[in-house]
Amino acid sequence: MPSSGLINQVSHKLAVACLCLWFGLMTGCGDTSTEAGSDRLTVVCTTTMIADLAKNLVGDDVQVIGIMKTGEDPHVYDVRPRDAQMIADADVVLMNGLHLESTLEHIIENNAEQAVVVRLAEDDRIATLGSETKEGAPDPHCWFNIEYFKVYTERACDALIAADPDNAEAYKERTVAYLAELDTLQAYVVEQLDTVPQDQRVIVTSHDAFQYFGKRYGVEVLAVIGISTEQQPRPQDIAALEAKVADRGVKALFIETSVSRTLNDIVKKLADHSGAAIGGTLYSDSLGDPDTDAGTYIGMVRHNTDLIVKALSQP
Ligand SMILES: [Zn+2]
Structure with a gap:
């Protein structure tokens, strides 16, 4: 019968609650320790x-x-x-x-x-x-x-x-x-990017972390390597990217905080060769230090947006 099943369930819960209460008394109630x-x-x-x-x-x-x-x-x-x-x-x-x-x-x-x-x-x-x-x-x-x-x-x-x-x-x-x-x-992000002329909205980053940002907020994003940093950049990809940077007149290339130095060095070399500036350091897959502006998600997105807009707004 359903009702006896319910009673059984209730009495089972009561028994468990009593056991928990007893156990709580034995081990000390309101234990505030952070241990397991x-x-x-x-x-x-x-x-x-x-x-x-x-x-x-x-x-x-x-x-x-x-x-x-x-x-x-x-x-x-x-x-x-x-x-x-x-x-x-x-x-x-x-x-x-x-x-x-x-x-x-x-x-x-x-x-x-x-x-x-x-x-x-x-x-x-x-x-x-x-x-x-x-x-x-x-x-x-x-x-x-x-x-x-x-x-x-x-x-x-x-x-x-x-x-x-x-x-x-x-x-x-x-x-x-x-x-x-x-x-x-x-x-804020939409308002800031709206100040950048459409044909200047293209950036280069170390790894391909900004496609969702670019698609949603209207920035073309080119990257040295794909969506995972596990990959190694191939020379032909770097050469193709360098040609694109020159062709599109990309104003700013960005390095990132959470990727290898090798990747960031490639971005720096690309900037050297093309005469483009390094626009600064973007936070991609990690926030900044907790006590800095980029130490929160909101702060990180504002930091990245400000940096991108500043670099792309240069005449
Ligand atoms: Zn990533």
Whole structure:
């Protein structure tokens, strides 16, 4: 009978609750330690952008841990021995997906048994771009389209609510506030780029992280290598790019913080040969230091936008 099933379920829940209460008394209630096994909700994030996003959605009572540190390249992230344990202890794991975290993927699959795991970029609302150099591989850098980062935000909110439904209202409130900040950011990017004449909107970067930005905000992006930094640039690609830079009269080439020196050196050489300027350093796959303007996602996008607009606006 359905009613007896319900009663059984209720009595089972009561028994579990009593057991938890008893166990809580034995181990000390209200344990606020941050160690594994504490009651504090723990959210583990792969990239620095995602960790910043999570921090905007949670209160002080939730612990947000970022696996990657400032300046680390997610494509070739060197897994640390502590990562597996951190993932095993997590209540929520937020990752980009689309193979951005190729070295962490199986560690998460094997260890995140208790956690709600969400691949934020793998969503029907996100139309992925392909790679020119790697057939069939989707471009994972969706966070540079702010509309798509809003999808990340909504999905992160859903994950937090799934893991901690008692605080759903608080997560929803913070999400609404952060989405409004992202709207303001997007209006700023559009307004700034509108000041650059259409035929000057072309940039060169070290690796191909800015296609979503370029497509959404109207900038043509040329890169030394494709969507993953695992690849090595081929001499014929560099020669072709150099010809394009000369042909299009590209005004600015950019280096990036999270890629190898070799790649950035190629950009510098291209600038030397073509007479174009180095427009500065863009943040692509990692935020800047926490105490700098580019230490948040919003700050990073503003930094990149300001730098691109300044470089492209030169007469
Ligand atoms: Zn990248």
